Amino acid sequence: MKQSARDEILNKLKAAPRKTIPPRPERPVLREISLSPEELIETFSKNLSQEAGIVHRVEDRREALEKLSQIAKEEGLKKVMATTDDFAASLNLAAWGKENEVQVITPQDFDSRDSFKDAVFEEVDAGITGADFAVAESGTLGLVHNKDQARLTSLAPILHIAIVPVERMVAVYEQVVEKVFGGKKNLPSQFCFITGPSMTADIRGIPFKGMHGPRKVIVILVGE
Amino acid sequence: MEVKTEQFSEVAREELRKAYTFLKAGANFVRIRRETALSTFPDAAAAQAYGAIIRAEAIARLPELLEKFEKNALSNGAKVFWARDANEAGQYIVCLAKERGIEYVTKGKSMVTEEIGLNEALEKNGVKTWETDLGEFIIQLLGVPPFHIVGPAINIPVAKVRDLFMEKIDLKEPTSDPVQLGHAARIFLRDKFHRVEMGIAGVNMAVAETGTIVNVENEGNIRFNKSSPRTLISVMSLEKVVPTLEDALHLIRLLCRNCTGQKLSVYVSMDNGPKKSDEIDGPEELIVVIVDNGRSRIYQDKIAREAMCCIRCGACLNGCPVYRQIGGYAYGWVYSGPMGQVLNPLLLGLERTQDLYRATTLCGSCKSICPAGIDHPSLFLHYRAKDVSGDAALRAKKRPLVERIFFRLWTWAVTRHRLWNWGVRFVRPFVNKEAHEGMLREVGGLFKGWFRSRDLPAMAGKTFHDRWTELREAESRRREPGGTE
Numbered sequence: 278m279k280q281s282a283r284d285e286i287l288n289k290l291k292a293a294p295r296k297t298i299p300p301r302p303e304r305p306v307l308r309e310i311s312l313s314p315e316e317l318i319e320t321f322s323k324n325l326s327q328e329a330g331i332v333h334r335v336e337d338r339r340e341a342l343e344k345l346s347q348i349a350k351e352e353g354l355k356k357v358m359a360t361t362d363d364f365a366a367s368l369n370l371a372a373w374g375k376e377n378e379v380q381v382i383t384p385q386d387f388d389s390r391d392s393f394k395d396a397v398f399e400e401v402d403a404g405i406t407g408a409d410f411a412v413a414e415s416g417t418l419g420l421v422h423n424k425d426q427a428r429l430t431s432l433a434p435i436l437h438i439a440i441v442p443v444e445r446m447v448a449v450y451e452q453v454v455e456k457v458f459g460g461k462k463n464l465p466s467q468f469c470f471i472t473g474p475s476m477t478a479d480i481r482g483i484p485f486k487g488m489h490g491p492r493k494v495i496v497i498l499v500g501e
Numbered sequence: 502m503e504v505k506t507e508q509f510s511e512v513a514r515e516e517l518r519k520a521y522t523f524l525k526a527g528a529n530f531v532r533i534r535r536e537t538a539l540s541t542f543p544d545a546a547a548a549q550a551y552g553a554i555i556r557a558e559a560i561a562r563l564p565e566l567l568e569k570f571e572k573n574a575l576s577n578g579a580k581v582f583w584a585r586d587a588n589e590a591g592q593y594i595v596c597l598a599k600e601r602g603i604e605y606v607t608k609g610k611s612m613v614t615e616e617i618g619l620n621e622a623l624e625k626n627g628v629k630t631w632e633t634d635l636g637e638f639i640i641q642l643l644g645v646p647p648f649h650i651v652g653p654a655i656n657i658p659v660a661k662v663r664d665l666f667m668e669k670i671d672l673k674e675p676t677s678d679p680v681q682l683g684h685a686a687r688i689f690l691r692d693k694f695h696r697v698e699m700g701i702a703g704v705n706m707a708v709a710e711t712g713t714i715v716n717v718e719n720e721g722n723i724r725f726n727k728s729s730p731r732t733l734i735s736v737m738s739l740e741k742v743v744p745t746l747e748d749a750l751h752l753i754r755l756l757c758r759n760c761t762g763q764k765l766s767v768y769v770s771m772d773n774g775p776k777k778s779d780e781i782d783g784p785e786e787l788i789v790v791i792v793d794n795g796r797s798r799i800y801q802d803k804i805a806r807e808a809m810c811c812i813r814c815g816a817c818l819n820g821c822p823v824y825r826q827i828g829g830y831a832y833g834w835v836y837s838g839p840m841g842q843v844l845n846p847l848l849l850g851l852e853r854t855q856d857l858y859r860a861t862t863l864c865g866s867c868k869s870i871c872p873a874g875i876d877h878p879s880l881f882l883h884y885r886a887k888d889v890s891g892d893a894a895l896r897a898k899k900r901p902l903v904e905r906i907f908f909r910l911w912t913w914a915v916t917r918h919r920l921w922n923w924g925v926r927f928v929r930p931f932v933n934k935e936a937h938e939g940m941l942r943e944v945g946g947l948f949k950g951w952f953r954s955r956d957l958p959a960m961a962g963k964t965f966h967d968r969w970t971e972l973r974e975a976e977s978r979r980r981e982p983g984g985t986e
Contacts, residue, residue, distance in 0.1 A: 428728035479636035490721030
């Protein structure tokens with residue numbers, strides 16, 4: 278019987294002469310690992326600002342919503358897509374929307390991929406999400422994608438607003454991956470790191486934001 | 502993709518005339534950014550070295566890690582297809598598109614799909630392909646190969662992009678502002694992303710321990726490809742596998758710092774199979790295509806397989822004194838710069854890529870930069886040796902008969918000192934007949950090729966030996982009693 282491509286390739290690789298596996302020195306660790314919680318927040322903010330992200334700090338949910346109102350006014354938001362992840366859900370954005378004359382819709386309002394895509398691509402002025410992690414080492418957000426965190430919400434609209442409790446701040450990626458992947462059987466379909474707005478420098482090396490994804494990323498850090 | 506590696510010299514000569522000043526300035530800028538970014542490691546050298554060790558281990562454990570990755574990807578719900586070569590991969594993907602009635606696909610930047618000529622295969626079968634990385638989009642519309650792995654269209658003048666967009670994507674107002682040109686591409690491709698039913702992306706890392714696929718990007722086009730369509734095809738060359746997620750994270754840090762001087766690219770997405778049934782976006786099916794295309798053959802050579810450690814960061818291009826003069830076209834295929842000089846000869850065969858592993862000063866800049874620990878200069882020398890010995894596995898053809906006979910005779914002569922001493926005296930007048938103004942620039946006959954890129958000073962009238970003997974004799978005469986002193 279003819280070997281399958283899989284077996285043929287693997288057998289060839291296995292038949293090749295072996296090389297010894299080099300010994301591993303200690304894994305290099307970043308300085309950020311030893312920062313205090315307050316220093317982590319500072320580092321996060323500094324790193325994200327360098328990548329043109331905007332960071333606001335507020336004390337509690339009420340202040341977060343006030344900040345959101347201010348952003349809605351400045352950006353002229355009429356209609357937004359908000360995810361229903363635990364933190365975003367806890368903010369009761371529907372009520373906030375009514376007060377601020379912003380129509381707030383969620384992916385749950387749609388019964389098909391196509392109608393959801395129509396809205397998120399064409400109709401909304403911003404995507405509002407929580408985030409599962411904020412990582413200080415590079416000013417990065419970590420989002421676990423699932424039914425309450427639709428992927429396109431943080432990608433298709435021109436503005437992405439993420440509201441994140443400061444308790445979710447960690448120093449380095451490894452801490453995130455440990456929590457998301459560590460010893461789990463049922464992994465999330467996708468996990469995503471986001472660091473600032475979408476960008477390119479493909480024409481003559483001139484950088485600009487908003488290539489395909491958001492042109493602006495605003496992070497509201499909530500908590501002392 | 503058309504292979505033009507055999508035209509290296511011609512293309513390089515043409516490109517030299519264009520004097521890519523931006524390339525020299527730009528490469529310096531990127532080099533400084535890279536160094537600054539690397540300095541965010543407590544010990545940059547140790548971090549680079551650790552990356553090299555991860556890649557060396559991944560390649561040493563390649564078959565085992567691939568099996569592990571496959572098992573975990575399958576249990577995550579992905580499908581896995583193995584392709585022996587470009588043709589098998591292309592046919593399979595064309596077939597998938599046909600079965601699903603796909604009119605067009607959107608693509609994330611992927612070097613391996615260029616390597617296997619996937620766009621051509623799809624288009625030939627009536628499936629339109631849209632490259633969606635801005636640089637790739639531009640070169641696809643222009644029909645030119647990538648100039649640089651990170652900035653495939655970085656050399657294209659703004660005016661040319663403007664004219665191209667006015668012609669091909671209905672740019673209304675002529676503009677020379679890269680931002681507005683980018684925006685026009687955004688609008689055009691956004692509609693493609695909105696309605697796309699099949700996305701194709703590459704893979705930066707495939708994690709054996711979890712079956713996870715990792716993509717690193719700045720624009721968001723790969724995320725669209727992984728979010729909007731019902732079908733996602735992730736094409737990977739088989740060396741992309743790494744042992745653990747922690748290893749992947751370390752390599753991502755290195756990749757971004759070395760590639761663009763960022764701490765992290767804007768998006769890093771990690772996929773574990775298709776979307777869950779209750780999710781509204783993300784692919785319903787995720788199909789991983791693992792491409793061999795010669796790699797299991799290359800793997801037989803213990804030295805050459807080191808080239809498979811490459812993580813495609815492109816840093817070696819910016820550091821290369823040859824690339825910085827001639828740009829990316831001369832390398833004649835998907836991979837350019839030192840990276841291309843080590844990869845193209847293996848994938849295409851040593852015979853068709855003769856100039857690639859010779860167009861080097863062996864300065865070792867690439868080696869000193871490489872986060873994957875590749876020793877490019879040693880590989881170039883290895884290829885040359887294999888080329889001379891006519892290694893079949895690396896598809897070398899022996900050197901021409903005349904050359905082989907010449908070097909056989911040469912070896913015989915230079916290892917016999919009397920013969921050598923007589924010979925160098927004897928040939929002098931004949932060689933120097935070809936000299937002009939004290940230089941040997943063009944020599945006809947057998948040595949024509951050798952002098953194509955080399956000038957030598959004319960041979961001295963007397964050999965060193967002769968002069969030494971004469972000097973000593975003169976000296977001893979001087980010291981003799983009754984001498985001139």
